[in-house]
Amino acid sequence: MTDDLGAPRKVTVQSPMPAMRPIFRSSQLQDDFDRDGYVIVPFLDASQVAELNAYYASLDHDHKSPHGFHVSLDNQDRAFKRAVMDKLQSVARARVDEVFDRAQIFVASYVVKEPGPRGIVPPHQDWTFVDEQRFASCTVWIALCRTTVDNGALGVIQGSHRLFDHHRASPSPQCPTPIGELMFQIFPYLAIKEMEPGQALIFNNRTLHGSPPNLSEVPRIAAGIGIAHEEAELLHHYLLPGTDPPQIECYKVEPAFFHQYSNGKLGQLYDAGQRPEGQICVGREPFVRKAADGESLVQQFSRDGNRFDAALAERMARLFGQAAPRAPSAPAPPTSSYTFSADFPAMKRVFRAQEHQQALERDGFVVVDFLDAAQVSALVEHYRSTHPEPVKGFYASTFAGDLSYREGVDKRIREVCGERIDALTQDIKIIFGSYIVKGSDEASQMNIHQDMTLVDENEFSGINIWCPLTDLNAHNGPLFVLPGSHRLLRTLRGSTIPAIYDGVRAELMKLLQPVHLRAGQAIIFDQSIIHFSPPNQSGADRVVINVFFAHRDARMLICYHDHSQPEQAVEVFEVDDSLLHVYEHFGTDIHARPNVGRSLGKVPYAFPALTPELLRQRYSPAVPEAHVDAPTAATSSTPAASGWRTWLRRLLSA
Numbered sequence: 001m002t003d004d005l006g007a008p009r010k011v012t013v014q015s016p017m018p019a020m021r022p023i024f025r026s027s028q029l030q031d032d033f034d035r036d037g038y039v040i041v042p043f044l045d046a047s048q049v050a051e052l053n054a055y056y057a058s059l060d061h062d063h064k065s066p067h068g069f070h071v072s073l074d075n076q077d078r079a080f081k082r083a084v085m086d087k088l089q090s091v092a093r094a095r096v097d098e099v100f101d102r103a104q105i106f107v108a109s110y111v112v113k114e115p116g117p118r119g120i121v122p123p124h125q126d127w128t129f130v131d132e133q134r135f136a137s138c139t140v141w142i143a144l145c146r147t148t149v150d151n152g153a154l155g156v157i158q159g160s161h162r163l164f165d166h167h168r169a170s171p172s173p174q175c176p177t178p179i180g181e182l183m184f185q186i187f188p189y190l191a192i193k194e195m196e197p198g199q200a201l202i203f204n205n206r207t208l209h210g211s212p213p214n215l216s217e218v219p220r221i222a223a224g225i226g227i228a229h230e231e232a233e234l235l236h237h238y239l240l241p242g243t244d245p246p247q248i249e250c251y252k253v254e255p256a257f258f259h260q261y262s263n264g265k266l267g268q269l270y271d272a273g274q275r276p277e278g279q280i281c282v283g284r285e286p287f288v289r290k291a292a293d294g295e296s297l298v299q300q301f302s303r304d305g306n307r308f309d310a311a312l313a314e315r316m317a318r319l320f321g322q323a324a325p326r327a328p329s330a331p332a333p334p335t336s337s338y339t340f341s342a343d344f345p346a347m348k349r350v351f352r353a354q355e356h357q358q359a360l361e362r363d364g365f366v367v368v369d370f371l372d373a374a375q376v377s378a379l380v381e382h383y384r385s386t387h388p389e390p391v392k393g394f395y396a397s398t399f400a401g402d403l404s405y406r407e408g409v410d411k412r413i414r415e416v417c418g419e420r421i422d423a424l425t426q427d428i429k430i431i432f433g434s435y436i437v438k439g440s441d442e443a444s445q446m447n448i449h450q451d452m453t454l455v456d457e458n459e460f461s462g463i464n465i466w467c468p469l470t471d472l473n474a475h476n477g478p479l480f481v482l483p484g485s486h487r488l489l490r491t492l493r494g495s496t497i498p499a500i501y502d503g504v505r506a507e508l509m510k511l512l513q514p515v516h517l518r519a520g521q522a523i524i525f526d527q528s529i530i531h532f533s534p535p536n537q538s539g540a541d542r543v544v545i546n547v548f549f550a551h552r553d554a555r556m557l558i559c560y561h562d563h564s565q566p567e568q569a570v571e572v573f574e575v576d577d578s579l580l581h582v583y584e585h586f587g588t589d590i591h592a593r594p595n596v597g598r599s600l601g602k603v604p605y606a607f608p609a610l611t612p613e614l615l616r617q618r619y620s621p622a623v624p625e626a627h628v629d630a631p632t633a634a635t636s637s638t639p640a641a642s643g644w645r646t647w648l649r650r651l652l653s654a
Contacts, residue, residue, distance in 0.1 A: 121152075
């Protein structure tokens with residue numbers, strides 16, 4: 001690492017980052033990676049995970065560390081390391097080529113934490129592997145088991161790839177870093193990413209990352225694959241021993257370098273006063289450590305959207321046997337807790353056109369021309385290629401058990417719709433695209449409902465772009481909406497939370513308005529608006545695409561209410577943007593406590609409910625005084641329940 005000589009000073013941020021060659025095929029992934037320094041994506045399927053676990057179990061790991069953490073690159077046998085890389089590459093190569101644009105794999109290794117309290121990996125940045133003025137390198141960290149805070153899941157500090165404009169040299173700990181004395185102070189800012197087997201956390205090698213120890217009873221097994229653009233030359237920087245003033249030397253290397261020289265091997269060379277042999281030296285530069293200022297650093301973390309995790313701080317304090325660090329008092333970064341506000345916030349702007357933004361804020365929806373005929377045809381063709389037979393009832397690809405299928409649908413919808421979404425919106429992130437299909441039968445009805453809470457609605461809105469691929473009419477299941485209902489009552493919504501509309505369904509059926517869209521038109525609506533759709537009785541599938549998006553700063557949440565407990569409370573979980581890509585409870589047990597994300601604790605919740613009086617005040621004179629017991633022609637004979645919950649119950653019972 002290179003810096004000017006001087007005393008510890010305020011941390012500096014390299015901003016803006018230099019323009020670099022894109023590394024992802026997806027512009028959305030590239031944007032997220034550039035903004036946050038990492039992304040999480042589905043990467044391997046269950047059979048591939050099983051294959052890599054079986055291969056790991058077959059190996060003789062004579063390099064295992066007594067400290068609980070080890071990588072296969074620590075092994076002394078270069079043939080062993082080469083064989084591991086070949087295996088990992090053979091399994092992952094096809095997926096690498098799908099995700100990345102012309103990527104080279106320069107290293108691959110198992111990354112394992114044995115059980116024990118000493119397996120902590122403090123926050124750090126990886127070595128400099130490429131010319132970072134032109135390229136970015138990253139690690140694809142693939143969970144081969146379910147990873148949690150208890151078994152040493154990986155954590156990252158968002159935006160930290162923009163810190164410390166220097167070359168990161170070996171070996172460690174001989175080569176000091178700017179945060180060497182601040183490990184304990186900044187550890188609680190790691191966002192621990194709990195992941196399912198086969199998911200990958202792809203992080204910029206400049207991004208600060210680390211992990212707590214594995215306190216479970218079994219090893220936590222993962223794989224790490226180093227990726228760079230195929231045009232990038234591989235580099236390695238080495239702190240030269242015995243130089244005064246200190247210098248680092250830069251080598252142009254081949255992938256075999258990382259099999260020959262692990263950090264431990266380089267540390268032995270340094271202690272012996274030697275340098276790596278047979279490498280092409282392409283330059284030297286002075287090196288003097290510049291320690292970061294801790295207060296400035298954590299303030300920058302907070303500005304980048306990171307939160308001080310008090311629970312993680314306490315956990316690490318117990319392991320270290322010292323007092324837990326505290327979040328700074330001014331300015332205080334947000335904690336991991338969550339407080340529900342019954343007040344409606346001012347909406348963050350997400351549309352370029354002011355009239356679209358005003359309609360969304362006033363009515364909860366806006367209707368736009370979205371896709372042209374060729375785009376509609378392309379999506380119809382894609383849907384038919386994956387669904388040659390008609391569906392029965394109501395179907396959403398979001399809840400499919402095949403995660404690679406979900407990802408493929410999302411990818412195709414982004415490809416077709418991306419430019420149009422960019423033209424309509426600003427400052428957003430696309431979270432997921434899916435097909436929503438009604439088979440031609442009575443079971444395709446979606447009863448009155450609001451969509452589940454998926455973002456922090458204290459500050460943001462979750463928004464759907466709902467676009468049919470065929471003209472809608474009274475017979476094929478059009479959407480009905482209640483204008484302005486997104487601002488009737490502030491709610492937390494989920495499969496286990498009582499709905500606000502259960503006592504007023506008959507009244508609502510008289511207020512809902514149909515939206516008869518042409519193929520390619522879209523209704524863009526706030527997820528909290530009350531909506532409904534009758535069954536499809538047209539004789540053919542009614543296919544719609546749905547693109548869920550939110551403001552780019554929105555954090556995703558899901559909510560759970562434990563009916564067995566008497567308290568008036570809802571447990572809130574903070575989850576990654578990958579939730580709809582990977583969450584499997586939709587199709588298994590919708591009433592189970594979520595097994596993803598991080599609990600922010602239980603919040604008091606009064607379980608508000610709409611009344612006929614409130615509806616009359618808001619929509620008078622459309623709501624009659626008397627309660628109507630008999631269903632109207634559009635109502636269903638199914639029990640009162642939210643539409644998507646009803647569909648899931650049907651799915652489970654089937």
